[in-house]
Amino acid sequence: MGDILQLVLKRLGLGLVTLLVVSILIFFAVELLPGDIAEAVLGQGATPETVAALRDKLGLDQPAILRYLQWLGGALTGDFGVSLVSGVSVGDAIGERFVNTLFLATYAAVIAVPISIILGVIVALLRNTLFDRVANVATLTSISSPEFFLGYILILYLAVKTQYFPAIASISPDMTFGELLHRTFLPALTLVLVVTAHMMRMTRAAIINLLASPYIEMARLKGVPPWKIIVKHALPNAWAPIINVVALNLAYLITGVVLVEVVFVYPGIGQLLVDAVAKRDFPIVQACCLIFAATFILLNLAADVGAILTNPRLRHPK
Amino acid sequence: MTKSKDQDMINRLESAARTGGITKREFIRYSVLAGLTATTATGLWSTKAKAQPKSGGTFRWGLHDGNTSDNHDPGAYVTRQMIFMAHTHRSFLTMIMGDGSLGPDLADSWEASADASEWTFKLSENASFHSGKKFTADDVIASLNHHRGDDSTSAAKSLLADVLEITKDGDYTLVVKLSGGNADFPWLMTDYHLAICPAKDDGTIDWESGDGTGPYKIDSGEFGVGFNLSRHDGWHREGAYFDNVEIVILNDPNARQTALMTGDVDAVSLIELKTMALLQRNPNIKIHNIPSAGAITLPMHCNAAPFDNVDVRNALKLAMNRDEIIEKIAFGAATKGNDFHHSPAQPYWPDGIAQREYDPDQAKSLLKKAGAEGLTVSLSTADSVYAGAVDMAVLYAEQAKAAGININVVREPNDGYYSDVWLKKPFCLVSWGARPTPDVMYTLAYKDDAAWNESYWQNEQFNKLLLQAKAELDDAKRADMYREMAILAKDDGGTIIPFFNNFVYANSTKVGTPDQLAASWENDGARAASRWWFES
Numbered sequence: 001m002g003d004i005l006q007l008v009l010k011r012l013g014l015g016l017v018t019l020l021v022v023s024i025l026i027f028f029a030v031e032l033l034p035g036d037i038a039e040a041v042l043g044q045g046a047t048p049e050t051v052a053a054l055r056d057k058l059g060l061d062q063p064a065i066l067r068y069l070q071w072l073g074g075a076l077t078g079d080f081g082v083s084l085v086s087g088v089s090v091g092d093a094i095g096e097r098f099v100n101t102l103f104l105a106t107y108a109a110v111i112a113v114p115i116s117i118i119l120g121v122i123v124a125l126l127r128n129t130l131f132d133r134v135a136n137v138a139t140l141t142s143i144s145s146p147e148f149f150l151g152y153i154l155i156l157y158l159a160v161k162t163q164y165f166p167a168i169a170s171i172s173p174d175m176t177f178g179e180l181l182h183r184t185f186l187p188a189l190t191l192v193l194v195v196t197a198h199m200m201r202m203t204r205a206a207i208i209n210l211l212a213s214p215y216i217e218m219a220r221l222k223g224v225p226p227w228k229i230i231v232k233h234a235l236p237n238a239w240a241p242i243i244n245v246v247a248l249n250l251a252y253l254i255t256g257v258v259l260v261e262v263v264f265v266y267p268g269i270g271q272l273l274v275d276a277v278a279k280r281d282f283p284i285v286q287a288c289c290l291i292f293a294a295t296f297i298l299l300n301l302a303a304d305v306g307a308i309l310t311n312p313r314l315r316h317p318k
Numbered sequence: 319m320t321k322s323k324d325q326d327m328i329n330r331l332e333s334a335a336r337t338g339g340i341t342k343r344e345f346i347r348y349s350v351l352a353g354l355t356a357t358t359a360t361g362l363w364s365t366k367a368k369a370q371p372k373s374g375g376t377f378r379w380g381l382h383d384g385n386t387s388d389n390h391d392p393g394a395y396v397t398r399q400m401i402f403m404a405h406t407h408r409s410f411l412t413m414i415m416g417d418g419s420l421g422p423d424l425a426d427s428w429e430a431s432a433d434a435s436e437w438t439f440k441l442s443e444n445a446s447f448h449s450g451k452k453f454t455a456d457d458v459i460a461s462l463n464h465h466r467g468d469d470s471t472s473a474a475k476s477l478l479a480d481v482l483e484i485t486k487d488g489d490y491t492l493v494v495k496l497s498g499g500n501a502d503f504p505w506l507m508t509d510y511h512l513a514i515c516p517a518k519d520d521g522t523i524d525w526e527s528g529d530g531t532g533p534y535k536i537d538s539g540e541f542g543v544g545f546n547l548s549r550h551d552g553w554h555r556e557g558a559y560f561d562n563v564e565i566v567i568l569n570d571p572n573a574r575q576t577a578l579m580t581g582d583v584d585a586v587s588l589i590e591l592k593t594m595a596l597l598q599r600n601p602n603i604k605i606h607n608i609p610s611a612g613a614i615t616l617p618m619h620c621n622a623a624p625f626d627n628v629d630v631r632n633a634l635k636l637a638m639n640r641d642e643i644i645e646k647i648a649f650g651a652a653t654k655g656n657d658f659h660h661s662p663a664q665p666y667w668p669d670g671i672a673q674r675e676y677d678p679d680q681a682k683s684l685l686k687k688a689g690a691e692g693l694t695v696s697l698s699t700a701d702s703v704y705a706g707a708v709d710m711a712v713l714y715a716e717q718a719k720a721a722g723i724n725i726n727v728v729r730e731p732n733d734g735y736y737s738d739v740w741l742k743k744p745f746c747l748v749s750w751g752a753r754p755t756p757d758v759m760y761t762l763a764y765k766d767d768a769a770w771n772e773s774y775w776q777n778e779q780f781n782k783l784l785l786q787a788k789a790e791l792d793d794a795k796r797a798d799m800y801r802e803m804a805i806l807a808k809d810d811g812g813t814i815i816p817f818f819n820n821f822v823y824a825n826s827t828k829v830g831t832p833d834q835l836a837a838s839w840e841n842d843g844a845r846a847a848s849r850w851w852f853e854s
Binding site: 033034039041042047048049050053054057083085086087093096152155159160163166167168170262263264265267271272275276278279281284 | 385386387388389394396470471472475476540541542543544566568569570572573576577580582731733734736737738769
C-alpha cells in the first residue's frame with residue numbers, strides 16, 4: 001500500500017500548486033472585467049465622489065499585485081477574508097450554500113450512478129437490440145438538451161400540469177428529510193438526466209471492448225451464462241474507465257449546476273458565484289473557484305486510486 | 319326554483335361573502351344562477367358583503383432582482399430585493415399613496431418656511447421599532463446623516479447635498495435647513511435609501527440588525543434567497559392585513575411565472591412582457607399594467623457634432639415611430655413619450671402638449687435646412703439596458719432610413735455599460751428608474767451643471783425656470799413653469815424619449831388589491847405586504 005500513499009501525497013502536492021495557479025488566473029481575470037466593485041455596488045447611484053470614497057474604504061487604490069499578495073498571505077493562514085460587498089466572512093457566506101450544493105449533488109449521484117452502471121451492463125448484455133437502441137437514444141437526447149430546457153420540461157409536466165412536485169426548490173432548515181427530498185426532486189432529476197448518458201455509454205463501451213478478449217471466449221466456451229460473463233468476468237476489468245467517467249460526472253454535479261439552480265431557485269453555490277462575479281466581489285469568487293478546482297483535483301485523484309485498487313496490474317507499471 | 323328559494327340562496331350567499339367563505343368570482347356566478355343580473359351581483363358584493371379588507375394569512379411574495387451580496391445598509395440599497403424589503407420592515411418620513419399623492423408615514427405633517435428653505439416635520443408619537451424601542455427625532459437625524467458627510471459612501475449622498483442642518487425641537491419635531499428653497503423636499507423623503515433605522519448613542523445608526531419601524535419584522539432570512547416576516551404589532555399606520563409575509567427571490571422569469579401558476583407564491587413583482595398575453599388567459603391570475611415614471615431615453619450630446627445643431631436633434635426625434643416601438647418592443651405596456659422627461663405618473667404633469675409623431679418628411683427637410691442630408695450616426699446600446707434594447711435600436715434605425723438617416727447600431731458589453739458608455743458615447747440608449755417629482759428628474763439629468771446631464775444640454779431659460787419652480791410653493795404657478803420647461807425640452811433638448819415603461823406584475827385572484835395602485839414601484843409602490851389582503 002506504500003506506493004499508493006506515495007502517489008496520493010505526490011498528487012496532493014501537485015494539486016496545491018494547481019490551486020495556486022488557479023487563484024492567480026482568477027484574480028487577474030476578475031481584474032480584467034470592465035468596471036470595478038465600487039461602480040458595481042453603487043449602481044446607477046454612483047457619483048465620482050462616492051465611488052472614490054468606497055474605493056478608498058475597500059483599499060482598491062492599492063496596486064493589484066499587492067492586493068493579491070495580501071489575499072494569498074491570509075489564505076495561507078486559513079483566512080480567506082470577508083466579502084467586499086456585504087462584509088460577511090467568506091466561510092459564512094459559502095458554508096450553508098456549499099452544503100446545499102453537496103446535498104443536491106449527492107442526491108443526484110445516488111440515483112444516477114447505480115442507474116447508469118446497471119443500465120450500462122444491461123445494454124451491453126442486450127447490445128444491438130431494441131432496448132439498447134431506445135436506452136441510447138433516450139439518454140443521448142437528454143444529455144444533448146441544455147439543462148434549463150430539461151428543467152422547464154420537467155416543471156411543465158411534473159409541476160404545472162400534474163402538480164406532483166413543487167416548481168421551485170426553496171428549502172428551509174426546519175424541513176424534514178422527506179420534505180427536502182420531495183422539494184428538491186425535480187432539480188435532482190434534471191441532473192440525473194444530464195449525467196446518465198455519459199456513464200452508461202462508457203460502461204457499455206468498456207464491457208463490449210473486453211468481450212472480444214480470449215479469456216471471455218474461454219468463459220463462453222465453458223458454458224458460463226451471458227449475464228455472468230459480463231458481471232463476473234468483464235466488469236471487474238472494466239472498472240478503471242468507468243470510475244474515471246463517474247468521477248468526472250460527480251465533479252460536474254458540483255461545479256456545473258448554476259443553470260439548474262437558477263431554473264429551480266435552489267440556493268446553492270453556483271448562484272453565489274454568479275452574483276459575486278457581477279459585483280466583482282473577489283474573495284467570494286476566489287473561494288468558490290478554488291472549491292471547484294479542489295473538487296476536480298480530489299475526484300480525479302480518487303478516480304486514479306480507485307482504478308489502481310480495482311486493477312492491481314496498474315501498481316506495477318512496466 | 320321558486321322565488322323564495324332564490325331569495326334564500328341570495329341571503330345565504332351574502333352571509334358567506336361576509337364571513338369570507340366565498341370569493342367574489344364564485345359569489346357573482348352563484349348570484350347570477352339564482353336569478354340576479356351580473357351588475358346587481360357585483361353591486362351587492364361591494365355594498366353589502368365586502369366592506370373591509372380582511373386580516374390573516376401568509377402572503378408569499380416572489381420578487382425579481384435579488385442578489386446574495388445585498389445587505390441592510392440603506393446607503394447601499396440597489397436591488398429590488400432591498401427596495402421591497404425596505405418598504406416592508408422599515409418605514410420612511412413620508413410615503414407615496416395609491417392615488418399618487420404624498421401621504422404621512424413616520425411624519426404626521428410637515429410645513430415649509432415661506433421660501434421653502436426650512437422644513438418642519440411633526441413626527442408620529444405612536445411609532446416604535448421592532449425591538450420595542452420608541453421612535454424619536456434622534457433616529458431620523460442619525461438615519462439622514464448616514465447619507466451625508468465626506469466619508470459617506472451612500473448612493474443617496476447627492477440627493478441630500480442641499481441639506482445644511484438637521485435639528486430637533488423636542489422628541490417629535492424635526493427641522494431641516496436647506497441651502498436653497500426646495501418645495502419638493504417632503505417628496506424626497508420617500509426615496510428608498512432614506513429608510514429610518516434606530517440611532518445609536520454616538521449618533522450613527524444600527525443598520526446591521528435589520529431593525530425598523532415598518533409594518534413587518536424580520537424573523538429569519540438570507541439575502542438572495544428570501545425572508546420570513548411577521549406583523550409588527552406597533553405599526554403606526556393602517557394596513558398590514560397579513561399575519562406573515564414570506565419573500566422569495568425568484569430571479570428567473572420562468573421560475574417566477576411558474577411559481578405563480580402552481581400557487582407556490584401569491585404575487586410576483588415582474589411579468590415578462592413576451593408571455594404576458596399567455597398568462598392573461600389563466601383565470602386565477604390577475605395582471606396589473608401600471609404606467610410608471612420610469613423611462614427609456616436616447617440622449618444626444620448637444621456639445622458634439624452633429625448633435626450641436628437643434629435641427630439635427632429634432633430630425634432624429636421625428637424619425638422615430640414610437641407607436642411601432644411600443645407595440646413591438648414593449649408589447650403595448652408603455653406610455654408614449656414626447657421628448658420631455660415628465661411622466662403622467664408624476665405630479666404637475668402638463669396635459670395637452672402636442673404629441674410628436676413619426677414624420678420622416680419633416681425630418682428630411684430639417685436635415686436639409688441643417689445641411690446634413692444623408693446623416694450617419696452611431697447609436698450605442700446593450701441588452702442589459704432594457705429587455706429588447708438592441709432590437710429597439712435596430713427597429714429605430716430601420717424607421718430612420720425613411721428620413722434618409724443612417725443609424726449604425728453599436729452593441730456594447732453589458733458589464734460596465736453605465737461607466738464606459740453612458741455619458742461618454744455621444745448617442746446611446748439609457749433606462750431610468752422612476753423619480754417621484756419632475757424637479758428631482760430634471761435636476762438630476764437635465765440641469766446645466768448636473769453630473770448626469772446625459773445630453774450635455776445647456777438652455778438658460780430652462781435652468782432659470784428649474785430653480786424658480788423648485789422654490790415655488792404655489793402649485794398652480796409651479797405647474798405652469800413645468801409646462802414651459804417641458805416644451806423647451808421637447809423642442810430644444812437633446813433627449814429622445816420613446817416611452818415611459820409600465821410596471822407589469824401579477825397576483826393570484828385570492829389576493830385583494832386596492833382600486834388604485836401606487837406607481838412609484840412594482841406591487842403598489844413596493845408596499846403590497848401592507849396594503850393588500852386575502853379575499854378568502
